[in-house]
Structures are given as structure tokens and as C-alpha cells.
Amino acid sequence: MLGHAAEVPKAPSRAVLEAFGNPHPDRDYLISFACAEFTCVCPITGQPDFAEIRIAYVPDARCVELKSLKFYFYGFRNEGAFHEAVTNRIADDLAALLAPRALEVIGDFSLRGGIKTVVTVAHGDRALLARLRA
DSSP states (O other), X not given: OTTSOOXXXXXXXXXXOOEEEOSOTTSOOOEEEEEEEEXXXXXXXXXXXXXXXXXXXXXXXXXEOHHHHHHHHHGGGGOBOOHHHHHHHHHHHHHHHHOOSXXXXXEEXXXXXXXXXXXXXXXXXXXXXXXXXX
16 A cells, blocks of 8 residues: 555455564564544444544554555444444454554543543553554
């Protein structure tokens, strides 16, 4: 996808995600990024849900390509899913693509009915994530 025009997906698909070889597989290091404008829809009401999705991972052999991640996120715009399901799906799809040493995905959803939801999903070596954040 990198360097090529791409059509915005109509639904989220793991197939949209791409990876490239880790330039330093011999080293533990933390990659972190955030998508501050993530949207999906409530499966009950169809109303939009807004969130910041934060991802941190320690790569092994592969790293996620960011344009593909952006298009993957776009696919959720019309997807009806609960906050817990969305966050777990993102973590599962990234874990399947990357097989990272450690991964954390946080879905920090905006207020809805006066209630804020934050969903955290961890995969792999949590102690490694904590050590690299220190």
C-alpha cells in the first residue's frame, strides 16, 4: 500500500494491514503511536463512537506499516461494535500480523451518557513493556 493510491475500505479487514521487516530484530525497543480520530458506531443505536486508540509494541521480526494501519482504522467507521470488541479485535489483528514480543492496545472512548470507557488489551510480555517504558 505504501507509495500507491488505495481505496478506503468499507469494513475493517486484517487483510489491509501490512508489515515490513524489523530493522533491529536483535534489540528490544518500544514503538508507540496513537490515532486520535478513531470512529466506529454503536451496534445498538447506530450512533457514532469516538476514541483515541493508543498502541505500543515491542517488535520481533516485523513492524506495522502506518498507512495500512490508517486504512485499517478507516474500515471501522461504519462498523457496529462495542468498545470492548473493537479494542480486542485491533489487538488480535496486530498480534496475528506482527507476532510481537509484547503489545498493548488502549481504546480510550469519549463520554457517552456521562460514562467514559477505557479498554486495555495486553498481549505477550507485559514486563518487557513496563521495562521499556521506565
